[in-house]
Amino acid sequence: MDDLDLRPRLPGTLPQLFGDGAAGRVLGTPLPPGDVVWPDPGYPQRRIQTGPAFWVSEEPVSGELWARLRAEHPRSGLWPLLLDDSDQPWAAGQVAPEPVEEIGNYAPIAFMSEVWSEWAEQATAEEAEELAPFGLECPGPAPRGAATEDPGLVADRHARLLEGRGLSLGLVAVERGADAIAAVGWQGALNHNEWTAPLAAVVRSWEDRFAARVVGLGFNTLELSVAAPPVTARHALQVAAEHWAFCPDILFQGPGDLAGYADEIRGRTSWSFWWD
Template structure:
Protein backbone atom coordinates (compact mmCIF):
# COMPACT_ATOMS: atom_id res chain seq x y z
CA UNK A 1 0.00 0.00 0.00
CA UNK A 2 2.77 2.45 0.92
CA UNK A 3 4.57 1.67 -2.31
CA UNK A 4 1.78 3.45 -4.18
CA UNK A 5 3.07 6.74 -2.77
CA UNK A 6 6.30 6.48 -4.77
CA UNK A 7 6.99 6.71 -8.46
CA UNK A 8 8.17 3.22 -9.32
CA UNK A 9 6.49 1.61 -6.33
CA UNK A 10 9.13 2.43 -3.71
CA UNK A 11 11.62 -0.27 -4.68
CA UNK A 12 14.49 -0.39 -2.19
CA UNK A 13 12.60 1.46 0.53
CA UNK A 14 12.49 -0.14 3.96
CA UNK A 15 10.14 0.45 6.88
CA UNK A 16 10.57 -1.80 9.91
CA UNK A 17 7.94 -0.20 12.15
CA UNK A 18 4.48 -1.73 12.40
CA UNK A 19 1.80 0.78 11.50
CA UNK A 20 -1.74 1.06 12.83
CA UNK A 21 -4.63 0.42 10.43
CA UNK A 22 -4.93 3.00 7.68
CA UNK A 23 -5.29 3.66 4.00
CA UNK A 24 -3.96 5.88 1.24
CA UNK A 25 -5.72 9.15 0.41
CA UNK A 26 -6.32 10.01 -3.22
CA UNK A 27 -6.59 13.64 -4.30
CA UNK A 28 -9.73 14.92 -5.90
CA UNK A 29 -8.89 15.33 -9.63
CA UNK A 30 -10.74 18.62 -9.60
CA UNK A 31 -8.35 20.03 -6.98
CA UNK A 32 -5.00 18.92 -8.42
CA UNK A 33 -2.91 21.30 -10.48
CA UNK A 34 -0.36 18.70 -11.56
CA UNK A 35 -0.53 15.09 -12.63
CA UNK A 36 0.98 12.81 -10.00
CA UNK A 37 0.98 9.74 -12.23
CA UNK A 38 -2.30 8.61 -10.68
CA UNK A 39 -0.70 8.17 -7.27
CA UNK A 40 -2.29 8.75 -3.86
CA UNK A 41 -1.05 11.82 -2.02
CA UNK A 42 -0.31 10.23 1.36
CA UNK A 43 -1.20 7.46 3.80
CA UNK A 44 -3.55 8.21 6.72
CA UNK A 45 -3.98 6.19 9.91
CA UNK A 46 -7.45 5.21 11.07
CA UNK A 47 -6.57 5.85 14.70
CA UNK A 48 -4.70 8.36 16.81
CA UNK A 49 -0.98 7.72 17.32
CA UNK A 50 1.69 8.36 19.92
CA UNK A 51 4.63 10.70 19.80
CA UNK A 52 6.91 7.67 20.10
CA UNK A 53 5.55 6.26 16.85
CA UNK A 54 6.17 9.59 15.13
CA UNK A 55 9.74 9.66 16.45
CA UNK A 56 10.41 6.12 15.26
CA UNK A 57 9.12 6.90 11.80
CA UNK A 58 11.16 10.10 11.63
CA UNK A 59 14.28 8.13 12.52
CA UNK A 60 13.58 5.74 9.64
CA UNK A 61 12.89 8.48 7.11
CA UNK A 62 16.30 8.05 5.48
CA UNK A 63 15.50 4.42 4.64
CA UNK A 64 11.76 4.63 4.12
CA UNK A 65 11.51 7.95 2.30
CA UNK A 66 8.32 8.59 4.28
CA UNK A 67 7.99 11.73 6.38
CA UNK A 68 5.49 11.49 9.29
CA UNK A 69 3.00 14.30 9.94
CA UNK A 70 0.64 14.51 12.88
CA UNK A 71 -2.71 15.68 11.55
CA UNK A 72 -5.24 17.77 13.42
CA UNK A 73 -8.00 15.20 12.98
CA UNK A 74 -9.22 12.58 10.55
CA UNK A 75 -12.04 14.69 9.19
CA UNK A 76 -11.92 16.78 6.00
CA UNK A 77 -9.85 17.59 4.08
CA UNK A 78 -7.73 14.49 4.74
CA UNK A 79 -10.34 11.76 4.56
CA UNK A 80 -12.37 13.43 1.83
CA UNK A 81 -9.39 13.87 -0.47
CA UNK A 82 -10.03 17.61 -0.84
CA UNK A 83 -6.36 18.25 -1.39
CA UNK A 84 -4.35 19.68 -4.26
CA UNK A 85 -0.92 18.03 -4.59
CA UNK A 86 1.82 19.96 -6.37
CA UNK A 87 4.99 18.81 -8.06
CA UNK A 88 7.96 18.94 -5.67
CA UNK A 89 10.17 20.18 -8.51
CA UNK A 90 8.17 23.43 -8.46
CA UNK A 91 9.56 24.28 -5.01
CA UNK A 92 13.02 24.78 -6.52
CA UNK A 93 11.64 27.74 -8.48
CA UNK A 94 10.89 29.76 -5.36
CA UNK A 95 13.07 31.36 -2.68
CA UNK A 96 12.26 32.62 0.79
CA UNK A 97 13.78 36.06 0.15
CA UNK A 98 11.73 36.68 -2.98
CA UNK A 99 8.51 35.49 -1.35
CA UNK A 100 9.10 37.69 1.69
CA UNK A 101 9.86 40.77 -0.41
CA UNK A 102 6.79 40.26 -2.59
CA UNK A 103 4.37 39.87 0.34
CA UNK A 104 5.90 42.83 2.16
CA UNK A 105 5.74 45.17 -0.83
CA UNK A 106 2.20 44.15 -1.72
CA UNK A 107 0.93 44.79 1.81
CA UNK A 108 2.73 48.15 2.12
CA UNK A 109 1.23 49.29 -1.17
CA UNK A 110 -2.30 48.62 0.08
CA UNK A 111 -1.86 49.70 3.73
CA UNK A 112 -2.96 52.94 5.31
CA UNK A 113 -0.31 55.12 6.93
CA UNK A 114 -1.40 54.12 10.42
CA UNK A 115 -1.12 50.43 9.66
CA UNK A 116 2.60 50.68 9.00
CA UNK A 117 3.16 50.81 12.77
CA UNK A 118 2.60 47.06 12.72
CA UNK A 119 5.90 46.70 10.88
CA UNK A 120 8.00 48.80 13.29
CA UNK A 121 10.94 49.17 13.33
CA UNK A 122 11.28 48.10 9.69
CA UNK A 123 8.51 50.18 8.15
CA UNK A 124 7.96 49.91 4.39
CA UNK A 125 11.43 48.46 3.72
CA UNK A 126 11.49 44.64 3.80
CA UNK A 127 14.47 43.48 5.94
CA UNK A 128 14.87 40.19 4.04
CA UNK A 129 15.37 36.79 5.66
CA UNK A 130 17.01 36.67 9.08
CA UNK A 131 20.47 35.18 9.66
CA UNK A 132 20.71 31.54 10.71
CA UNK A 133 20.30 30.59 14.32
CA UNK A 134 22.78 28.55 16.37
CA UNK A 135 21.82 24.94 17.00
CA UNK A 136 20.99 24.35 20.64
CA UNK A 137 20.18 20.67 20.12
CA UNK A 138 19.89 18.03 17.43
CA UNK A 139 16.97 18.96 15.10
CA UNK A 140 15.70 15.39 15.12
CA UNK A 141 15.66 15.23 18.91
CA UNK A 142 13.78 18.52 19.15
CA UNK A 143 11.28 17.28 16.56
CA UNK A 144 10.73 14.09 18.55
CA UNK A 145 10.09 16.14 21.70
CA UNK A 146 7.58 18.35 19.94
CA UNK A 147 5.83 15.37 18.39
CA UNK A 148 5.18 14.13 21.92
CA UNK A 149 3.55 17.47 22.73
CA UNK A 150 1.41 17.52 19.57
CA UNK A 151 0.40 13.87 19.98
CA UNK A 152 -1.27 14.75 23.29
CA UNK A 153 -4.02 16.28 21.14
CA UNK A 154 -4.78 12.70 20.04
CA UNK A 155 -4.05 13.10 16.35
CA UNK A 156 -3.96 10.59 13.49
CA UNK A 157 -0.83 10.17 11.40
CA UNK A 158 -0.03 10.98 7.82
CA UNK A 159 2.90 9.45 5.93
CA UNK A 160 4.23 11.32 2.92
CA UNK A 161 6.73 10.25 0.27
CA UNK A 162 9.05 13.27 0.57
CA UNK A 163 12.80 13.82 0.79
CA UNK A 164 12.31 16.42 3.52
CA UNK A 165 9.48 17.52 5.74
CA UNK A 166 8.97 20.87 4.02
CA UNK A 167 8.14 19.11 0.77
CA UNK A 168 5.18 17.40 2.44
CA UNK A 169 3.24 20.67 2.11
CA UNK A 170 3.28 20.27 -1.66
CA UNK A 171 3.07 16.48 -1.86
CA UNK A 172 0.07 16.28 0.47
CA UNK A 173 -1.70 19.12 -1.26
CA UNK A 174 -2.22 21.01 2.00
CA UNK A 175 -4.25 24.20 1.54
CA UNK A 176 -4.26 25.59 5.07
CA UNK A 177 -3.02 29.04 4.07
CA UNK A 178 -5.49 29.42 1.22
CA UNK A 179 -6.75 32.84 2.37
CA UNK A 180 -3.18 34.15 2.46
CA UNK A 181 -1.49 32.38 -0.42
CA UNK A 182 -3.41 30.29 -2.92
CA UNK A 183 -0.39 28.21 -3.90
CA UNK A 184 1.45 26.24 -1.21
CA UNK A 185 4.68 25.76 -3.18
CA UNK A 186 6.21 29.14 -2.15
CA UNK A 187 5.40 28.40 1.49
CA UNK A 188 7.17 25.04 1.16
CA UNK A 189 10.22 26.93 -0.10
CA UNK A 190 10.12 29.12 3.01
CA UNK A 191 9.91 26.09 5.30
CA UNK A 192 12.85 24.53 3.45
CA UNK A 193 14.83 27.68 4.23
CA UNK A 194 13.84 27.45 7.91
CA UNK A 195 14.99 23.84 7.94
CA UNK A 196 18.41 25.01 6.79
CA UNK A 197 18.70 28.16 8.92
CA UNK A 198 16.86 27.25 12.12
CA UNK A 199 16.85 23.45 12.26
CA UNK A 200 13.07 23.53 11.77
CA UNK A 201 11.16 20.31 11.16
CA UNK A 202 7.55 19.88 10.08
CA UNK A 203 5.77 17.94 12.84
CA UNK A 204 2.06 18.61 12.48
CA UNK A 205 -0.60 20.33 10.45
CA UNK A 206 -4.31 20.90 10.57
CA UNK A 207 -7.01 22.28 8.34
CA UNK A 208 -5.46 25.77 8.64
CA UNK A 209 -2.58 25.26 11.07
CA UNK A 210 1.08 24.31 10.89
CA UNK A 211 3.41 23.14 13.70
CA UNK A 212 7.21 23.19 13.36
CA UNK A 213 9.92 22.22 15.82
CA UNK A 214 12.90 24.59 15.96
CA UNK A 215 16.38 23.51 17.06
CA UNK A 216 18.12 26.87 16.43
CA UNK A 217 15.65 29.57 17.51
CA UNK A 218 16.59 33.25 17.75
CA UNK A 219 17.77 34.08 21.26
CA UNK A 220 18.48 37.81 21.11
CA UNK A 221 15.76 40.46 20.84
CA UNK A 222 17.23 41.76 17.59
CA UNK A 223 17.39 38.36 15.94
CA UNK A 224 13.90 37.44 17.15
CA UNK A 225 12.53 40.68 15.70
CA UNK A 226 14.07 39.86 12.33
CA UNK A 227 12.57 36.36 12.43
CA UNK A 228 9.23 37.87 13.44
CA UNK A 229 9.25 39.85 10.20
CA UNK A 230 9.63 36.58 8.28
CA UNK A 231 6.79 35.00 10.21
CA UNK A 232 4.54 37.94 9.39
CA UNK A 233 5.00 37.47 5.64
CA UNK A 234 4.52 33.70 6.02
CA UNK A 235 1.43 33.94 8.23
CA UNK A 236 0.18 37.47 9.04
CA UNK A 237 -2.65 36.14 11.21
CA UNK A 238 -0.19 34.58 13.68
CA UNK A 239 1.32 38.00 14.37
CA UNK A 240 -1.80 40.16 14.20
CA UNK A 241 -4.06 37.99 16.36
CA UNK A 242 -1.52 36.70 18.88
CA UNK A 243 0.58 39.83 19.43
CA UNK A 244 -0.51 42.77 17.29
CA UNK A 245 2.95 44.04 16.38
CA UNK A 246 6.25 42.54 15.27
CA UNK A 247 7.94 43.79 18.43
CA UNK A 248 5.49 42.02 20.73
CA UNK A 249 5.46 38.87 18.60
CA UNK A 250 9.27 38.71 18.68
CA UNK A 251 9.16 38.32 22.45
CA UNK A 252 6.81 35.37 22.06
CA UNK A 253 9.13 33.40 19.78
CA UNK A 254 12.51 34.30 21.29
CA UNK A 255 14.28 31.13 22.44
CA UNK A 256 11.26 28.92 21.74
CA UNK A 257 11.73 25.49 20.20
CA UNK A 258 8.34 25.41 18.47
CA UNK A 259 6.65 27.66 15.92
CA UNK A 260 2.90 27.37 15.38
CA UNK A 261 0.98 29.14 12.64
CA UNK A 262 -2.71 29.72 12.13
CA UNK A 263 -4.46 31.24 9.11
CA UNK A 264 -7.90 32.81 9.36
Protein backbone atom coordinates in the same frame (compact mmCIF):
# COMPACT_ATOMS: atom_id res chain seq x y z
CA MET B 1 18.46 -19.10 -0.13
CA ASP B 2 21.62 -17.07 0.47
CA ASP B 3 20.23 -14.31 -1.74
CA LEU B 4 16.89 -14.12 0.10
CA ASP B 5 16.21 -10.51 1.13
CA LEU B 6 14.54 -10.48 4.55
CA ARG B 7 14.60 -6.73 5.10
CA PRO B 8 11.28 -5.24 6.37
CA ARG B 9 9.92 -3.71 3.17
CA LEU B 10 7.17 -1.10 3.07
CA PRO B 11 3.90 -2.76 4.11
CA GLY B 12 0.43 -2.62 2.60
CA THR B 13 -0.33 0.17 0.14
CA LEU B 14 2.67 2.33 1.04
CA PRO B 15 4.67 1.41 -2.09
CA GLN B 16 1.99 3.18 -4.14
CA LEU B 17 3.32 6.49 -2.83
CA PHE B 18 6.53 6.02 -4.83
CA GLY B 19 6.75 6.24 -8.58
CA ASP B 20 9.33 3.45 -8.61
CA GLY B 21 7.34 1.14 -6.38
CA ALA B 22 9.51 2.02 -3.36
CA ALA B 23 12.56 0.16 -4.62
CA GLY B 24 15.07 -0.21 -1.79
CA ARG B 25 12.79 1.38 0.79
CA VAL B 26 12.35 -0.37 4.13
CA LEU B 27 10.29 0.26 7.26
CA GLY B 28 10.73 -1.65 10.49
CA THR B 29 8.19 0.15 12.69
CA PRO B 30 4.74 -1.50 12.77
CA LEU B 31 1.94 0.81 11.62
CA PRO B 32 -1.65 1.13 12.85
CA PRO B 33 -4.50 0.46 10.39
CA GLY B 34 -4.64 3.01 7.58
CA ASP B 35 -4.60 3.50 3.84
CA VAL B 36 -3.44 5.81 1.08
CA VAL B 37 -5.44 8.91 0.21
CA TRP B 38 -6.18 9.78 -3.42
CA PRO B 39 -7.04 13.36 -4.38
CA ASP B 40 -10.71 13.88 -5.19
CA PRO B 41 -11.02 13.80 -9.02
CA GLY B 42 -13.68 16.51 -8.81
CA TYR B 43 -11.60 18.82 -6.66
CA PRO B 44 -9.58 21.61 -8.34
CA GLN B 45 -6.13 20.16 -8.91
CA ARG B 46 -2.71 21.78 -9.25
CA ARG B 47 -1.57 18.95 -11.51
CA ILE B 48 -2.64 15.61 -12.91
CA GLN B 49 -2.24 13.23 -9.98
CA THR B 50 -1.11 9.79 -11.10
CA GLY B 51 -0.92 8.25 -7.64
CA PRO B 52 -2.06 8.70 -4.05
CA ALA B 53 -0.93 11.81 -2.22
CA PHE B 54 -0.17 10.28 1.19
CA TRP B 55 -1.06 7.56 3.69
CA VAL B 56 -3.18 8.25 6.79
CA SER B 57 -3.99 6.20 9.87
CA GLU B 58 -7.55 5.40 10.87
CA GLU B 59 -7.06 6.42 14.50
CA PRO B 60 -4.97 8.91 16.51
CA VAL B 61 -1.37 7.94 17.24
CA SER B 62 1.27 8.71 19.84
CA GLY B 63 4.13 11.13 19.55
CA GLU B 64 6.44 8.21 20.27
CA LEU B 65 5.32 6.49 17.05
CA TRP B 66 5.95 9.72 15.15
CA ALA B 67 9.45 9.84 16.59
CA ARG B 68 10.26 6.27 15.56
CA LEU B 69 9.03 6.91 12.02
CA ARG B 70 10.97 10.17 11.84
CA ALA B 71 14.14 8.28 12.71
CA GLU B 72 13.39 5.77 9.92
CA HIS B 73 12.85 8.45 7.27
CA PRO B 74 16.32 8.05 5.69
CA ARG B 75 15.55 4.37 5.03
CA SER B 76 11.82 4.52 4.34
CA GLY B 77 11.62 7.77 2.38
CA LEU B 78 8.42 8.52 4.32
CA TRP B 79 8.15 11.72 6.33
CA PRO B 80 5.65 11.45 9.21
CA LEU B 81 3.04 14.10 9.95
CA LEU B 82 0.65 14.48 12.84
CA LEU B 83 -2.61 15.37 11.11
CA ASP B 84 -5.45 17.26 12.75
CA ASP B 85 -8.68 16.26 11.02
CA SER B 86 -11.08 17.96 13.43
CA ASP B 87 -12.11 20.50 10.77
CA GLN B 88 -11.67 18.39 7.64
CA PRO B 89 -11.04 14.63 7.53
CA TRP B 90 -7.79 14.04 5.68
CA ALA B 91 -9.16 10.74 4.41
CA ALA B 92 -11.73 12.68 2.37
CA GLY B 93 -9.04 13.41 -0.19
CA GLN B 94 -9.94 17.08 -0.66
CA VAL B 95 -6.34 17.87 -1.42
CA ALA B 96 -4.49 19.40 -4.39
CA PRO B 97 -0.88 18.14 -4.51
CA GLU B 98 1.78 20.27 -6.17
CA PRO B 99 4.96 18.90 -7.76
CA VAL B 100 7.81 18.84 -5.28
CA GLU B 101 10.09 19.72 -8.19
CA GLU B 102 8.50 23.17 -8.36
CA ILE B 103 9.56 24.14 -4.83
CA GLY B 104 13.09 24.87 -5.99
CA ASN B 105 11.74 27.46 -8.45
CA TYR B 106 10.90 29.82 -5.59
CA ALA B 107 13.32 31.97 -3.60
CA PRO B 108 12.25 32.74 -0.01
CA ILE B 109 13.65 36.29 -0.23
CA ALA B 110 11.59 36.95 -3.36
CA PHE B 111 8.45 35.59 -1.72
CA MET B 112 8.98 37.72 1.39
CA SER B 113 9.71 40.85 -0.65
CA GLU B 114 6.64 40.37 -2.83
CA VAL B 115 4.31 39.92 0.13
CA TRP B 116 5.79 42.96 1.86
CA SER B 117 5.63 45.13 -1.28
CA GLU B 118 2.00 44.29 -2.02
CA TRP B 119 1.05 45.05 1.57
CA ALA B 120 3.04 48.32 1.63
CA GLU B 121 1.19 49.65 -1.40
CA GLN B 122 -2.03 49.97 0.61
CA ALA B 123 -0.90 49.93 4.24
CA THR B 124 -2.07 52.69 6.57
CA ALA B 125 0.28 54.51 8.92
CA GLU B 126 -1.18 52.55 11.82
CA GLU B 127 -0.58 49.24 10.05
CA ALA B 128 2.98 50.24 9.22
CA GLU B 129 3.57 51.01 12.90
CA GLU B 130 2.55 47.44 13.78
CA LEU B 131 5.58 46.22 11.83
CA ALA B 132 8.04 48.61 13.49
CA PRO B 133 10.96 49.03 13.23
CA PHE B 134 10.72 47.85 9.60
CA GLY B 135 7.45 49.48 8.61
CA LEU B 136 7.12 49.63 4.83
CA GLU B 137 10.67 48.34 4.21
CA CYS B 138 11.13 44.57 3.96
CA PRO B 139 14.18 43.56 6.05
CA GLY B 140 14.80 40.32 4.14
CA PRO B 141 15.48 36.90 5.65
CA ALA B 142 17.16 36.70 9.05
CA PRO B 143 20.61 35.21 9.66
CA ARG B 144 20.77 31.55 10.65
CA GLY B 145 20.48 30.47 14.24
CA ALA B 146 22.79 28.22 16.24
CA ALA B 147 21.46 24.78 17.13
CA THR B 148 21.95 23.75 20.74
CA GLU B 149 20.23 20.35 20.38
CA ASP B 150 19.84 17.67 17.76
CA PRO B 151 17.00 18.80 15.42
CA GLY B 152 15.48 15.32 15.35
CA LEU B 153 15.25 15.11 19.13
CA VAL B 154 13.64 18.55 19.32
CA ALA B 155 11.11 17.43 16.71
CA ASP B 156 10.40 14.23 18.66
CA ARG B 157 9.77 16.24 21.81
CA HIS B 158 7.32 18.52 20.02
CA ALA B 159 5.49 15.52 18.57
CA ARG B 160 5.03 14.11 22.07
CA LEU B 161 3.58 17.44 23.21
CA LEU B 162 1.10 17.43 20.33
CA GLU B 163 -0.14 13.88 20.83
CA GLY B 164 -2.70 14.99 23.41
CA ARG B 165 -4.72 16.58 20.61
CA GLY B 166 -5.66 13.17 19.24
CA LEU B 167 -3.92 13.51 15.89
CA SER B 168 -3.80 10.98 13.08
CA LEU B 169 -0.58 9.84 11.42
CA GLY B 170 0.26 10.82 7.89
CA LEU B 171 3.14 9.44 5.82
CA VAL B 172 4.43 11.30 2.76
CA ALA B 173 7.01 10.15 0.20
CA VAL B 174 9.41 13.12 0.28
CA GLU B 175 13.13 13.62 0.82
CA ARG B 176 12.64 16.38 3.40
CA GLY B 177 9.81 17.41 5.69
CA ALA B 178 9.30 20.85 4.16
CA ASP B 179 8.27 19.25 0.88
CA ALA B 180 5.44 17.38 2.58
CA ILE B 181 3.15 20.40 2.71
CA ALA B 182 3.14 20.58 -1.09
CA ALA B 183 3.14 16.83 -1.70
CA VAL B 184 0.06 16.16 0.45
CA GLY B 185 -1.90 18.91 -1.27
CA TRP B 186 -2.34 21.00 1.89
CA GLN B 187 -4.17 24.27 1.22
CA GLY B 188 -4.25 25.79 4.68
CA ALA B 189 -2.80 29.13 3.55
CA LEU B 190 -4.95 29.43 0.44
CA ASN B 191 -6.41 32.77 1.56
CA HIS B 192 -2.88 34.16 1.82
CA ASN B 193 -1.17 32.53 -1.13
CA GLU B 194 -2.71 30.51 -3.95
CA TRP B 195 0.20 28.09 -4.22
CA THR B 196 1.80 25.96 -1.54
CA ALA B 197 5.17 25.43 -3.24
CA PRO B 198 6.45 28.95 -2.35
CA LEU B 199 5.57 28.33 1.29
CA ALA B 200 7.40 25.01 1.17
CA ALA B 201 10.44 26.88 -0.18
CA VAL B 202 10.33 29.15 2.88
CA VAL B 203 10.08 26.15 5.21
CA ARG B 204 13.04 24.56 3.42
CA SER B 205 15.00 27.70 4.21
CA TRP B 206 13.95 27.48 7.86
CA GLU B 207 15.09 23.86 7.91
CA ASP B 208 18.52 25.04 6.77
CA ARG B 209 18.82 28.19 8.90
CA PHE B 210 16.91 27.31 12.07
CA ALA B 211 16.96 23.49 12.07
CA ALA B 212 13.17 23.54 11.77
CA ARG B 213 11.22 20.33 11.16
CA VAL B 214 7.64 19.91 9.97
CA VAL B 215 5.77 17.97 12.65
CA GLY B 216 2.05 18.58 12.14
CA LEU B 217 -0.61 19.91 9.80
CA GLY B 218 -4.24 20.85 10.26
CA PHE B 219 -6.89 22.21 7.93
CA ASN B 220 -5.24 25.64 8.18
CA THR B 221 -2.46 25.12 10.69
CA LEU B 222 1.22 24.19 10.59
CA GLU B 223 3.42 22.97 13.45
CA LEU B 224 7.21 23.19 13.29
CA SER B 225 9.91 22.26 15.78
CA VAL B 226 12.94 24.56 15.91
CA ALA B 227 16.35 23.52 17.19
CA ALA B 228 18.13 26.80 16.37
CA PRO B 229 15.69 29.58 17.33
CA PRO B 230 16.68 33.25 17.62
CA VAL B 231 17.91 34.05 21.11
CA THR B 232 18.55 37.79 20.90
CA ALA B 233 15.88 40.46 20.64
CA ARG B 234 17.27 41.81 17.37
CA HIS B 235 17.46 38.40 15.73
CA ALA B 236 13.98 37.46 16.93
CA LEU B 237 12.57 40.65 15.45
CA GLN B 238 13.88 39.84 11.97
CA VAL B 239 12.65 36.24 12.25
CA ALA B 240 9.28 37.62 13.30
CA ALA B 241 9.23 39.67 10.10
CA GLU B 242 9.70 36.46 8.10
CA HIS B 243 6.86 34.84 10.02
CA TRP B 244 4.59 37.78 9.25
CA ALA B 245 5.26 37.50 5.51
CA PHE B 246 4.65 33.76 5.73
CA CYS B 247 1.50 34.08 7.85
CA PRO B 248 0.19 37.65 8.35
CA ASP B 249 -2.47 36.36 10.77
CA ILE B 250 0.16 35.90 13.49
CA LEU B 251 -0.34 39.48 14.66
CA PHE B 252 -4.10 39.07 15.02
CA GLN B 253 -3.63 35.81 16.91
CA GLY B 254 -1.33 37.30 19.52
CA PRO B 255 0.21 40.59 20.66
CA GLY B 256 -0.86 42.76 17.72
CA ASP B 257 2.57 44.02 16.69
CA LEU B 258 5.84 42.59 15.45
CA ALA B 259 7.85 43.47 18.55
CA GLY B 260 5.43 41.65 20.84
CA TYR B 261 5.42 38.59 18.60
CA ALA B 262 9.23 38.61 18.47
CA ASP B 263 9.30 38.40 22.26
CA GLU B 264 7.05 35.33 22.07
CA ILE B 265 9.29 33.36 19.68
CA ARG B 266 12.65 34.34 21.18
CA GLY B 267 14.33 31.11 22.28
CA ARG B 268 11.19 29.09 21.57
CA THR B 269 11.73 25.61 20.10
CA SER B 270 8.41 25.38 18.27
CA TRP B 271 6.59 27.62 15.81
CA SER B 272 2.84 27.39 15.24
CA PHE B 273 1.00 29.04 12.36
CA TRP B 274 -2.69 29.51 11.73
CA TRP B 275 -4.32 31.11 8.68
CA ASP B 276 -7.79 32.64 8.72
